[in-house]
Amino acid sequence: MGSAVERTDEHVREYLIYRGFTNTLKHLDNDIKADKEKGFRVDKIIDQLQQFVQSFDLAGLKEYWLYLDKRLFSRLEDVYRSTVNKLRISLYRYYIINTVQKGNLEKTQEFFQKQASELQGQAEWRDWFILPFISSPEQNSAFCQYFSRQWSDTFLVSLHNFLSVLFQCMHILDFDAEVQKMTCLMEENEQLRQLVRDPFMCYLQTSEKKGELGEVEPPIESSSEPTDSSNSRSCGASQEEPPFIKLSQEEYGEHHSSIMHCRVDCSGRRVASLDVDGVIKVWSFNPIMQTKATIMSKSPLMSLEWATKPDRLLLLGSGVGTVRLYDTEAKKNLYEMNIDEAHPRILSLACSPSGSSFVCSAAAHSRSGSGESAPRLPITVSGQLLLWDTKTVKQQLQFSLEPEPVAINCTAFNHNGNLLVTGAADGVIRLFDMQRYESAMSWRAHDGEVYSVEFSYDENTVFSIGEDGKFIQWNIHRCGVKQSEQILPQDATGPFVLSGYSGYKQVQVPRGRLFTFDSEGQHVLTCSSSGGLIYRLASGESALERVLSLGGHKAPVVTVDWCSAVDCGTCLTASMDGKIKLSTLLAQKS
Structure with missing residues (x-):
């Protein structure tokens, strides 16, 4: 609403200037200052x-x-x-x-x-x-x-x-609906631009749908897949009430290169974001967006994770075999742990909910080099999965990775830290019993690497996204049994491509979280080429039902996170141009 007021104020100012009502303009400026x-x-x-x-x-x-x-x-x-x-x-x-x-x-x-x-x-x-x-x-x-x-x-x-x-x-502003209509039209225009990028699709749309002036008409969205549920009523769409209303969208623009990771801490007060240049920003967004700390690293950084107790601590994994424990309030390093010189690439970090330990995935250098534009890691590259004590700052144990040591790309604990799920470069998901510190089960999950894994809300299943572009739900009580499977577009799973001038292309393999759930585990947020997409989790073969497009990005989104507080939640979507969007949602009570 604030943006609508400012936009209308500008229109009024332009009108008064055009009419030459300078005295009225002065009174308007004074009233705005005293507003x-x-x-x-x-x-x-x-x-x-x-x-x-x-x-x-x-x-x-x-x-x-x-x-x-x-x-x-x-x-x-x-x-x-x-x-x-x-x-x-x-x-x-x-x-x-x-x-x-x-x-x-x-x-x-x-x-x-x-x-x-x-x-x-x-x-x-x-x-x-x-x-x-x-x-x-x-x-x-x-x-x-x-x-x-x-x-x-x-x-x-x-x-x-x-x-x-x-x-x-409160509906204080009647003209706010007009702003929503304009937003809807702008998003439809963005869809048309995407169609133009594909000559064949452009030809089909042009030949089948032409207006009086020979322009391509906007594609008609189906009722089950609205472009933006928050303003669908303003656009005249007839459909069921959306589960969320998008209240606002703000931008954090302090990064100058592509984002790798973007995570909210356990309390929902701070965000840590890491770009490919190794710059880390720690910032808050409530009540105002404000940078709290900037961390520069001489060595390349590859992973980050918030500690759970205390939540002000940040774990930073490097590409030279070290993990740093950083205090975001004191703005200083507390410890630097040497993990393993033979496996210097710290690909993933996960802190136990108890706060007493964290797991660390370390991998050897890939044969094609360590650049982000190269394929991630061939499955022949070895890796280690280690458990470290956060109080003694010492390694507790090394997990057994069967059938052979392999690079672990992603890790996640369940709510009490008794279970750990991992996804590896060999396409295998491994589930570890953290009370016995041993593998409970493992199965081949994807053709290619596993990029992202998470427990479901009830923790009876595990969701994963892989290099094969599949979003799969697995039953953890029946090893290797699928409960649902969905093919996602490439802009949701990577590798992510940002095209530039003169044919230049920047390619980035997945590093951060590719999907995340709302507080009740009924909806999932994924990446896309122009913003985050929210789906409703459904039963049966078609596991995903699209309900809301967050939009707002001009470059591919490469990682997401979802912070929930009461009925309002904040979705974070981070893209290859260094922009991070914060979309505030209001949950509709069903």
Whole structure:
């Protein structure tokens, strides 16, 4: 909605300039500067509230919240008043905690003096009047949780999500539907451009469908495969209600080369992204998009993974046989582990949910070199799968890889760390019992390499994507038994190709996660040439039903991730031009 407001403001400005209404234009500019609703930009509203908090401006904070309450919150149904009240209480507590953390006891006492008449009768504030008189409130059992980073981040994310959904549901702007129509038309145009790239398809479309001016008409999407479910109603499509509404899409553009990995940490607060130049960015997107750390590496990097406990730690696998443990808050390396000189390429890392250990896949150099444009690894290249202790920083054991040591491309734990699934360059999936540290079963899964593996939501099955372009669901209770199989297009499985000028082509083999599930395991997000695609998992032979195209990319998407929080979730799609898109979704309750 924010972008729609800004676009309309620009149209109004152009009209006033065209008509020569300079005085009116000046008044418009002044009104825009004084706009308390910030053009319905949630990030701007959050910024304004935080400015009041950081500057100890209690009067400004109260006045601004009162304005939002009268202008926006009062329009809500009564059932939402309790949510608004809880957010107001949390906002005041956020203010108080900031005064204590900054050592401004005068402002702490001022708050309770000015708010005493309003808060004394409220049960939520009964214990808080003693806070100014406690020497170390951050250590007090009644208040310690409010001094944690997790509490403040959770509050800001909740407020951000509440405002985002509010603006989407209030229908303040009638012209926003026109913006959605325009977005739909732009996506249809992008489909036409893709058709033009294939001369034969272009010829068929041109010969079968011609308009009055001889132009190719937009292809008609079937009701089961909408181009974008979030605006399908605006486009006049008749179909069932989509499972998600795309609320917004933002771009992180700090990388200057193709992305290899893009992962959200366990808490959903930070993102780590790695490009082919070895540059790692650690950044947040709630309440605002902000880079927290930049990590430069002299040696090539090939893999990364967030630790689970504590979640601020990042594991970085190199191409010279080392794994680094990096503290993203202190912005420094804690340890550097030498894995194996004979197997220097760290292809995959997976941290146990318990936080006590991680598995590391190490492989020898490929015969064709270590470049990303070369085929990944021939199956004759040997590899090791190792278990390391994160506390002692020592190797615990080496797993047996039957029938022969082979490069493991991908690894994933189940929810409690009792099972580990791996996909290898020989096309074999191996399932390990992590209580006995031995192989429970293995089977030939794909013709060619296994690129990506994940457990299903109920953990009775495993999904995999391979070099053969197949997306397969396997029953882990019956070795090698398929439950479903689907052929995916090449732009979902790789190798990924980015065409340039004068016939130049950049080729990248899969490195990061090629698919990921929503919080309930009912939908899967995959890569595509112009953005992420979301499918509904179905039973039977046709395992995938396309429900939403996220779009937004001008280069092939090479890795994805999905961060879920309450009803709002954020899909991350990273592409070969270094752009990462964050699409915020609202789940529709069925």
